Amino acid sequence: xSHPTRNGRLIGLSLIARLITDTGSxxxxxxxxxxxxxxxxxxxxxxxxxSLRSAMGILxxxxxxxxxxxxxxxVLIFSLGCCSLGCLLVGLASHWWLACVGMxxxxxxxxxxxxxxxxxxxxxxxxxxxxRGIGIVEYGWALxxxxxxxxxxxxxxxxxxxxxxxxxxxxxxxxxxxxxxxxKTKQAESDDLTAKTHRSSFKSFFxxxxxxxxxxxxxxxxxxxxxxxxxxxxxHGFWLDTEYHIGxxxxxxxxxxxxxxxxxxxxxxxxxxxRIGKRRSVLIGIYSALIAYLLxxxxxxxxxxxxxxxxxxxxxxxxxxxxxxxLLSEQVPEQRGKVMTLGAAFxxxxxxxxxxxGPWLYSAFGIGGLSLTSATFTxxxxxxxxxxxxxxxxx
Numbered sequence: 551x552s553h554p555t556r557n558g559r560l561i562g563l564s565l566i567a568r569l570i571t572d573t574g575s576x577x578x579x580x581x582x583x584x585x586x587x588x589x590x591x592x593x594x595x596x597x598x599x600x601s602l603r604s605a606m607g608i609l610x611x612x613x614x615x616x617x618x619x620x621x622x623x624x625v626l627i628f629s630l631g632c633c634s635l636g637c638l639l640v641g642l643a644s645h646w647w648l649a650c651v652g653m654x655x656x657x658x659x660x661x662x663x664x665x666x667x668x669x670x671x672x673x674x675x676x677x678x679x680x681x682r683g684i685g686i687v688e689y690g691w692a693l694x695x696x697x698x699x700x701x702x703x704x705x706x707x708x709x710x711x712x713x714x715x716x717x718x719x720x721x722x723x724x725x726x727x728x729x730x731x732x733x734k735t736k737q738a739e740s741d742d743l744t745a746k747t748h749r750s751s752f753k754s755f756f757x758x759x760x761x762x763x764x765x766x767x768x769x770x771x772x773x774x775x776x777x778x779x780x781x782x783x784x785x786h787g788f789w790l791d792t793e794y795h796i797g798x799x800x801x802x803x804x805x806x807x808x809x810x811x812x813x814x815x816x817x818x819x820x821x822x823x824x825r826i827g828k829r830r831s832v833l834i835g836i837y838s839a840l841i842a843y844l845l846x847x848x849x850x851x852x853x854x855x856x857x858x859x860x861x862x863x864x865x866x867x868x869x870x871x872x873x874x875x876x877l878l879s880e881q882v883p884e885q886r887g888k889v890m891t892l893g894a895a896f897x898x899x900x901x902x903x904x905x906x907x908g909p910w911l912y913s914a915f916g917i918g919g920l921s922l923t924s925a926t927f928t929x930x931x932x933x934x935x936x937x938x939x940x941x942x943x944x945x
Contacts, residue, residue, distance in 0.1 A: 560674055560732070561683045564667060567630070567725045568690025571663055573698025574637055574656070574718050576691075580699060580787040580801040581706060582909070588711040591646050593788045594909045599646070599653045600784065601905030603636075606657025607898020611755070611891045613662035621734050622670035625662050627726050632659030634722035641715030665894040674733075685820050688872055692816050695809020703802020758882045758889065765881035765889055767938035769896040772874045774931040775836050777900030778843065778924035779867040781908035785920060786860055789912050794853045804857055811861040815868025819876070828877035829941045833932065835870025840928045842866055846921040880942040 578585060578600050586596040617625045636656025643649035668684060675683045702714040758765045787801055796804075815835075823831040842863035849859035878893045879886060911920045 557675060557683065560671070561686055563725075563728060563732070564671060564687045565690050565693075567667070567729070568664075568687055569693050569698060570718060570721045570725060571630075571633060571660065572691045572694035573702065573714075574633065574722070575660065576694050576699060576783075576805075577702055577714060577718075579783045580805045581702065581711065581798060582784065582787045583791045584706060584798055585711050589643060589646060589649055593785075594906075594913060595646070597784060597905045597909035599650055599905075601902045602650060603653040603657035603660065604898050604902035604905055606654060606661045607895055607902065609658060609661040610665050610895040610898065611888070613666055613891070617666050617669055622666050622673060623729060623732055623734050625666045626670060626729050629659040629662035629666065630722050630726035630729065632656065633663065634659075634719045634726065637715050637722060638719040641712045641719065661894075661898065665891045668890055685816075685872075688875070689813065689816055692809050692812030692868070695805050695812055697809075699805035699809065700802045703798050703805065706798040707802075755888070756892075758885060761881055761940065763938055764940040765878070767934050768874065768878045768881055769893045771832075771836075771931040771934040771939065772871065772878070772893065773896040773900040774927045774934070775839070775867065775870055775874070775900075776897045777904050777907075778927040778931070779839065779863065779871075780901050781904035781911065782843070782846075782860075782863065782920060782924055783908075784905055785908035785912045788909055789917055789920075790853065790856065792912075793850070794856075796853070804860075807857060807861055808864050811864035812868045815865045815870075816872050818865075818869050819872040823873045823876060827941060828873055828880070829935065829939055831873035832870050832877055833935055835866050835868075835873060836928055836931055836935070838866035839863055839870060840925055840932065843921045843925040843928060847916075847918040850917050877939070877941070881940075 578596065582593050582596060586593045589596065591599075613625050613629070632655050636652045636654070636659060639652030639655065640649050641652075643652060667687070671684050671687065705713040705717065790796055790801065790804065819831065826834075842859060846856075846859045846863070849855040875893075878889060882889050907923070908920065911923055
């Protein structure tokens with residue numbers, strides 16, 4: 551039986567951990583020009599470093615396999631330790647090469663943390679409270695914008711760009727210690743048959759059974775949607791600072807507003823997605839995002855209108871991508887762990903490309919070129935969802 555007090559503690563600690571790690575994931579989006587200046591590189595080069603961090607997401611399925619063998623808790627602790635070390639090295643960096651090393655180590659940790667946390671929660675929470683628990687933990691992304699990035703803006707204004715990295719590094723290390731005290735899951739104990747299955751599974755790892763076409767379509771559609779959104783988000787601080795000459799304090803306020811947009815999208819999922827259907831929710835979200843991307847050049851007439859456009863895009867995308875997580879979770883129920891880590895890897899491929907493309911597209915073609923590119927990839931995602939995806943396996 552599920553223990554409500556224990557569940558509440560686990561969900562609360564997981565939400566705090568996500569708040570910290572997601573603040574680190576998002577910190578380059580609004581403050582890209584200021585961090586780039588501190589590292590003596592241009593915004594496009596720093597975007598490439600962010601892409602290097604994201605590229606480590608290809609390791610996500612590997613961490614899923616290790617978690618199945620040796621326990622999810624051990625992977626979580628290792629991942630948080632890598633995130634802490636990488637974040638510290640970026641904060642200490644005075645040359646681009648040390649920042650690249652830090653980004654790579656940070657990326658290794660980030661690749662393992664989120665999908666393994668989902669697996670740990672899945673193994674720890676009873677089925678009848680699992681969706682609600684994981685949904686609450688996903689609020690961490692929105693709260694990172696509301697609390698984490700706003701606090702980072704204050705730290706940068708009062709001290710310098712390095713201060714948030716030092717604080718985040720310490721908090722990540724602290725959470726690793728906290729997770730060390732959490733109970734192990736049953737998956738930590740594997741018998742000879744399970745070990746033999748793991749050894750022979752590589753050949754058939756990418757085979758997902760009868761619903762493989764729909765499962766991979768959900769992954770690819772999610773990756774395209776993620777790329778379209780994130781290339782705008784990684785460049786929006788560069789865009790707003792270039793055209794409206796705002797400092798880190800105002801960018802922190804904007805991050806707070808966009809965090810509220812994320813929260814609105816996530817809460818909408820918890821209220822409506824089960825009622826209207828996962829696939830339909832994804833389509834509603836990405837159609838809305840497509841419209842918002844196309845409106846951005848027309849709203850780029852002033853700071854307030856530009857932020858309104860970003861907020862509309864952000865709410866729509868958040869509703870789509872969180873709905874996509876729930877849609878993916880029922881594509882191949884008998885291989886859920888594998889599917890979720892593969893989905894995370896696909897998404898991080900999109901994020902990797904966005905880190906480079908976003909600043910470059912804005913620098914070369916302005917917000918018009920950036921929005922048109924995002925709209926094009928979103929339209930591709932819409933076609934894939936309509937043509938190839940199903941609500942769940944067998945339906």
